[in-house]
Amino acid sequence: DTEVTQTPKHLVMGMTNKKSLKCEQHMGHRAMYWYKQKAKKPPELMFVYSYEKLSINESVPSRFSPECPNSSLLNLHLHALQPEDSALYLCASSPTWDRGSEKLFFGSGTQLSVL
Amino acid sequence: EDKVVQSPLSLVVHEGDTVTLNCSYEVTNFRSLLWYKQEKKAPTFLFMLTSSGIEKKSGRLSSILDKKELFSILNITATQTGDSAVYLCAGVDQTGANNLFFGTGTRLTVIP
Numbered sequence: 001d002t003e004v005t006q007t008p009k010h011l012v013m014g015m016t017n018k019k020s021l022k023c024e025q026h027m028g029h030r031a032m033y034w035y036k037q038k039a040k041k042p043p044e045l046m047f048v049y050s051y052e053k054l055s056i057n058e059s060v061p062s063r064f065s066p067e068c069p070n071s072s073l074l075n076l077h078l079h080a081l082q083p084e085d086s087a088l089y090l091c092a093s094s095p096t097w098d099r100g101s102e103k104l105f106f107g108s109g110t111q112l113s114v115l
Numbered sequence: 116e117d118k119v120v121q122s123p124l125s126l127v128v129h130e131g132d133t134v135t136l137n138c139s140y141e142v143t144n145f146r147s148l149l150w151y152k153q154e155k156k157a158p159t160f161l162f163m164l165t166s167s168g169i170e171k172k173s174g175r176l177s178s179i180l181d182k183k184e185l186f187s188i189l190n191i192t193a194t195q196t197g198d199s200a201v202y203l204c205a206g207v208d209q210t211g212a213n214n215l216f217f218g219t220g221t222r223l224t225v226i227p
Contacts, residue, residue, distance in 0.1 A: 004157075031213060042203060042217030043158070056214065088156065097213040102147050103163055104215065108156040 004107035006091050012113045015081060021110045023074040023091030031097040032074040033104065034066060035090040043090055049074060050097050081114045088112070117142045119206050121218035128194055129226050136189040136221045138204030146207045148187050149215060150178055154200040161189070161202075194225045 004025045013019050023032065031050050035043035048056035049068040057066075063085075065077040074091055088111050092104040118141045128134055140148060147165045151158035162171045164180035164187060171178050175194075180187045191198055201222050205215035 033213075040219075042205075042219050043215075044217075045214050048213070090157070094213055102149060102207045102213050102215070103160050104149075104213065105160070106151075106157045111156075 004091055004093055004105050006089075006107035006110050008110060009108065010111045010113075012115060013078065013081065014115055015083070017081075018077070018079045020078065021076040021089055021091075021112075023076075023107055024072055025093045025105070026072055027093065027095075027105065028071075029093035029095050029105070030071060031094045031101065032068060033092040033094075034074070034076055035092060035106075037088040037090055037109070039087075047076075048097065055097070078112075081112075083114050086112055086114045117206060117208060117216045119204055119216050119218035121202075121204050121221050123221060124219065125222040125224070127224045127226060130194060130196060132194050132225075133190065133192045134194060134223065136191075136202050136204075136223070137186065138188070138218055139186040140204070140206040140216075140218075141185065142206035142208050142216060144209035145182070146209050148180055149205045149207065150187070150189050151203040151205065152200045153203055153220070158203055191223075194223075196225050196227055199223060199225045 034046040037043040047066045052068045067075040088109045090109045091107040095101045122137045150161040162178040167182040178189045201220040203220045204218045
């Protein structure tokens with residue numbers, strides 16, 4: 001199994017809603033990532049978890065709250081988002097975050113629209 | 116600030132043509148350069164390059180890195196309509212965080 005599975009595939013939410021994005025992998029990877037990709041732009045790193053601990057937060061607003069309940073799961077909790085947060089949210093994983101493990105496996109993403 | 120620039124931004128070719136996609140990078144404490152193909156949503160891995168001058172090849176695709184001139188190229192020979200996608204280049208630095216700095220991508224369209 002070399003897949004990273006993300007749910008839901010599409011999400012529409014209002015600015016007062018609370019929702020969560022989910023990501024799952026069963027490759028035994030110990031590093032997991034959230035990227036944000038706006039239309040016709042490259043993916044931008046949001047968070048990195050290494051061994052279930054938050055290792056990098058790229059100055060992401062607090063309305064995005066990541067969570068790594070175990071080594072296979074990664075969540076992104078959303079609250080009070082703004083319309084400019086509409087984007088494709090990609091989850092990725094890699095064996096570790098050490099040298100030689102730069103090959104990231106990406107999920108298909110959640111296309112988020114904030115109304 | 117780390118930067119990755121790809122050219123051209125878009126390219127339209129006919130089936131059977133050969134294309135070359137370019138990627139130049141400025142990455143502090145460079146570790147590696149990766150190429151991904153993004154058709155619809157999920158970027159899929161193509162190549163990881165760490166050493167200059169060593170060509171990596173997979174079927175009709177090949178790639179090479181020049182660490183002196185800070186660039187990489189991705190070649191696709193005998194293009195097919197299934198090669199239509201956005202090709203992303205990403206640099207990785209030595210911080211140990213596997214933070215991929217992506218370029219804006221090249222959108223390749225292959226016409227039958």
